[in-house]
Amino acid sequence: MALLELEDLHVYYGNIHALKGVSLHVEAGEIVALLGANGAGKSTTLNTVSGLLRPRRGSVRLEGDDLIRVPPHRIVERGVVQVPEGRRIFGQLTVLENLEMGAFTRTDPQGVKEDLERVFTLFPRLKERAGQVAGTLSGGEQQMLAIGRALMARPRVLLMDEPSMGLAPLLVEQIFDAIQEINRQGTTILLVEQNAYMALQVAHRGYVLQTGQVVLSGPAEQLRENPEVKRAYLGG
């Protein structure tokens, strides 16, 4: 059984049919890339999984349990955690407080302490700035904080929405290194990206969304070689 399975999702914004029957699955231990242009429905898909949006039809299942109608905070408790697009850190809270908020649902102080150390090892910059108000961080640091904050929930599936957005190339490399490291430590990742080149380098498999539908899917190396993907997303 797939760890996370989306089946025939139909999501509307008012009358706009944003997802038209999206189906995909993520196996335990994988990094799965979800590619597509602006407005293809990538963020809509993640927000539906996180429970912020309710589909009109279809299902989202975590190890077979339906997540539709489960409120967002309970979905986090079950181990599906999102790093939202645009980072959405709490700018007036300190770095440490942001990380504490990530651990909001946790009831094991010892485990939380371990995870805090893990996040600080992954992103030493956050440790240096633990007491600083998060709004004063640079863009790259904010992205690290957003990822670290999500890790504090000890997710089984990490949903990442455009983690490379607006970052300098060197920082993009760092973030993608971190994504691979997180995955090596045992977290399954569903990665939404516009930077298809980077995403397909770290991912095991990928899906391509176009106007609310999955138009292509397959192993990452296969997608990298696909002429359509090359033309549309890889600039070649």
Add this chain to the structure above:
Amino acid sequence: MGSVAAGAVRHPVVRRLSFVDAFLWAFRLAVVLVVVWGTVGTLRLGRYTGEQWVDFVVFGLAQGGIYALIALGYTMVYGILRMINFAHGEVFMSGAYTAYFVAAPLAASGFLNRHPILSLLLLVAVAAVVSTGVAVLVERVAYRPLRRAPRLVPLITAIGASFFLQYAFRGLYGSGFKAYPEFELFKGEWQVLGIGILRTQAVVLASAAVLMFALYQFVMRTKVGKAMRAVSEDKDAAALMGIDVDRIIVLTFAVGGAAAGAAGILYALVFKQVHFFMGFVPGIKAFTSAVLGGIGNIPGAMLGGLFLGVVESVGPALFLDGLGIVAPYQLKDVIAFTMLVMVLIFRPQGILGERLAAKRA
């Protein structure tokens, strides 16, 4: 379009000084003139002794502490929902009024004066519980169903809830003033540094300070307090972190309600009576305090409350007496609301806060 813009560039000074600007400058000037003239006049008359001024300030601080406690409820709810809970004055009233029915038998049996501190704590607890209950109920019935409605809609239901509560409590408890029993312990004065301070005011000021400190620590240090700040910044991101946003909103109303309930007992200590309409004026004054300090900002609400209390208490004697106004103290509300209008016009973000209109919804 182009020619208008060009005109603006050619005569910037002339275009800037519109009629409205001129009026606003005149308004500022008039206020400054009244204040300076009145102050000079009062000080030349020398009608008040130093001790009286200290009395004014202490009374102002005590009164301001009460405003500040109520203002916390306005500012916290605004911070989290970007709405003004205009029923908050009634939340304040409901606790104090209900606690009267505990205070009266306590006084009649003599328990009140045998164990004054215990009685005071009991009354505060009763008022806080009732006010919390009313605040949570109002949120559930009048605001939560409208969470996604345009912002004007919950404002209208807030006013509706306010009237509903006033007349519900009038129906429940009657329309007359009820005289709150007095504590023998709090009559008279304490000597502090050679200055006599009314005991009631000292108790009120100290209680308000303790409660504000506790509340601030709660918001800054506890997990729930941090979650409140997180939700007030970004509800969706908070939900994505596993925070139950609805629960945090209810808790915010509850904490604000508890502070208002405690403030109600302090108010009853100072003014010694309760009434179904007693929440209206302190409610608006507290709202003024919250705006003054910067709405959404917790230290701002505390500062705004104390500031308003002191200006209202010192102002009539200081600014108005010197102008030859008879019974200037009756004009203290004029001072308070002139300040509200001036803050909204000249510094809408308040002393410490962000701009009211610019805050993201």
